[in-house]
Structure formats: structure tokens, C-alpha cells
Amino acid sequence: MPEKQPIGIFDSGYGGLTVFRSIADLLPGYDYVYLGDNARAPYGNRSFNTIHQYTWECVQMLFGMGCPLVILACNTSSAKALRTIQQRDLLNEEPWKRVLGVIRPTAEVIGNYSGTKEIGVLGTKGTVQSGSYLIEINNFFPGVKVYQQACPLWVPLVENGEYDKPGADYFVGKYLDQILAQSGKIDTLLLACTHYPLLADKIKAHLPAGIRVVSQGGIVAESLKDYLERHPEMEQRITRNAGRRFYTTSDDTTDFDQHASMFFGEPVNSEFIPLK
Numbered sequence: 001m002p003e004k005q006p007i008g009i010f011d012s013g014y015g016g017l018t019v020f021r022s023i024a025d026l027l028p029g030y031d032y033v034y035l036g037d038n039a040r041a042p043y044g045n046r047s048f049n050t051i052h053q054y055t056w057e058c059v060q061m062l063f064g065m066g067c068p069l070v071i072l073a074c075n076t077s078s079a080k081a082l083r084t085i086q087q088r089d090l091l092n093e094e095p096w097k098r099v100l101g102v103i104r105p106t107a108e109v110i111g112n113y114s115g116t117k118e119i120g121v122l123g124t125k126g127t128v129q130s131g132s133y134l135i136e137i138n139n140f141f142p143g144v145k146v147y148q149q150a151c152p153l154w155v156p157l158v159e160n161g162e163y164d165k166p167g168a169d170y171f172v173g174k175y176l177d178q179i180l181a182q183s184g185k186i187d188t189l190l191l192a193c194t195h196y197p198l199l200a201d202k203i204k205a206h207l208p209a210g211i212r213v214v215s216q217g218g219i220v221a222e223s224l225k226d227y228l229e230r231h232p233e234m235e236q237r238i239t240r241n242a243g244r245r246f247y248t249t250s251d252d253t254t255d256f257d258q259h260a261s262m263f264f265g266e267p268v269n270s271e272f273i274p275l276k
Contacts, residue, residue, distance in 0.1 A: 004239045006031035007224075008067030010058050013041035014159060014256075015194030016073030017263035019102065022217030023071070023224055024244065031243040033065050036260070038250035039275060042155055043076045044124030051126065055081035056089055058249075059099055061273065068237045070099045071224065075123055075192050075216075078103045079130035098234065103132050105223030106190065106216050111141030113214055114188040118145045120179045123192035125150040133192060147186060149179035151193070158195040159259065163202070172202045180207075188212045198263070246270040 009020045013036050020034055037043075037058050043051050055077040062070050072078045078101030085099050110119060121133045128150040137146050153171045162168050180186060189211060191197060197215045204213055228235040246268050248256040253270045260268040 003066075004031055004241070004243070005066045005068050005237050006033045006243065006245070007238055008032075008059075008062030008065070008070035009034045009073050010037075010055070010062060010070055010077070011035075011072075011074040011194065012037050012043040012054070012076065013195075014038075014259050014263045015155070015196075017260055017268075018194050018197045018215070019071070019073035019217045019220050021264055022221040026218075026221040027225055027228075029240045029242055031239045031241050033062060033067060033245045033247065035062055035247045035273070036249070036256065038248045038256055040249065042124075042159075043074065044126045044152065044155060046076075046126065048080045048130075051077060052081040052084050056085055057275070059085060059089075061247075063094060063097055068097050069234055070097070071220070072099060072101045073194055073220070075102055075194065076126040077101070079127045079132040100224070100227065102194070102216055102220050103136055103192075106192070106219050107133065107136035108140050108223070109219060110137060110188070110190055110214065111144045113212055114144065116185045116187045117141075117143055118183050118185040118187065119147070120182070120186045120189045121146060121148045121192045122151050122154075122175065122179065122189060122196060123148070124155065125152050127192055133190070145183070145185075147179055147182040149175055149182075151175040151196075154199060155193065155195045158198050161259075161262070163198045168199065168202055169206075172199060173206050176203065176206050186211065188214060191215050247273040249273060249275050 059070050082101040128148045134146050157163050157168050248270050251272050253272050256270050257268050
């Protein structure tokens, strides 16, 4: 058994750090390893096969670091890769390890946030095209109407540090106007991309009163806590030294650290891990 068995957290870039922040705040005692595949980001417009390939490669890297449990803190990977990883890859190669996503935990509770039972989902092109939220929310809340809007320019705005600048206002307003035009009864907007919480202030400023904006970090953290309580055989494998390590597939760790600190809310010191 490895000396350290941390919880692995994966994202195609920086966005998963907003989820990691919530997890670390709720469950601070465990060891964690974060991996961002910045060398190949963004994933949003890539094919199912490519996203599965990239995601599984990075999951295997985290397994190689001793992680028995990996969280895909990325909606695109959760939408396009998780099912194949769970139903095929793990069974064939890593039957004693687990990979969880962010879509199902969100779908399990999002219907409770809406009074009108009409919800808008804001995500990347890949997440929206997958239809994953439509399917999963319908499974748990068949009476809820779900509307979707792809926001392809929001991730570049965030990753280029423009999320709080005046220039972002136009593109925030553009996509919000498009989703609200689909129904006048939408009272809840789900930020179905882990980058989007950095735009939350501008999103809320643009919306009419009475519309709730929901981020995923706290939801995923609570779901992980519940999972560990229900699976003591997994919880007992994870080491508890409050350790946090950060890795990126980009060889520019200085740039990663600068951006990652913005997402994580505290200084980040990362290491470069090359792709095989």
C-alpha cells in the first residue's frame, strides 16, 4: 500500500480549483492532489473520444500518485468521459479504485433550488451538447423544465484574467439574455462549468431580481462527504496529513501558479508533470 493515498482532483485546467476549494474547506484533514491538464486545455470543444482519452490518461497519472479516489472536477470530462471510465476502464484495469464526477451530485439537488421548477444550465459547448444535465436532472426531478445555453467565451475571459473587467460585461449579458429568452419562468441558473464562479458577480448584476445563481463547489463537497461516510472501506484508505499538492501538464508552472492562486483563493506552488 502506498505511503500516501490522497484524494485526486482533476480538471482540464484551472476551473476545478473552485471545487477543490470547497472540498478542502469542508474536509480539510485529508491529503489531496490536484492535476490540471493545462497543456491540452480547453476541453470544451473537443470530441467525446478525445476528451475520454485525455481524461483517462490524467486519471491514470493520479492513480500512479497513490490516489484510490479521483474527482473529475470538470463538467466536460464528467459529461463526455466519466461513464466510459466507470463502466469500462475501471473494471478492466483498476477495479479497486473509483472515479466520481460533478454532474450527478448537482442533478440530485438542483431541483430543490427552484420554486417555478424551471432551471437554466450555463455550460461549455461540450457539456451542453452532451445533454447530460437534461438526462440527469430529469432522472431526479422529472417535473422540472431545463433550458441550456452554451457560453463559449466565458472560459477564455476567466483564464485571461478579464472576468472582472468592463469588457466582460457584454459577453456575460449576451449569454444570459439568450437563456432567459427561452422562458420567462426561469428562477434558477446553474453554473455548469467550474470556471464560471469567478464571473458570478457580473452574472448576478445582470440578472433581474429573484433569479438564483448556483455554483457547484459546495454541492460537490457535500456529496463527497456523504460518499465517504457511506463507503468506509474507501474513506479508511485515504491518508490524513492535510497535504495539498498541485500538478500541471504545462511546463510553465509560474503561469499556472499565478492563475491557480486566483481560482483557489490562496498561493499555489505547483510541479510540472509531463504527459507520456
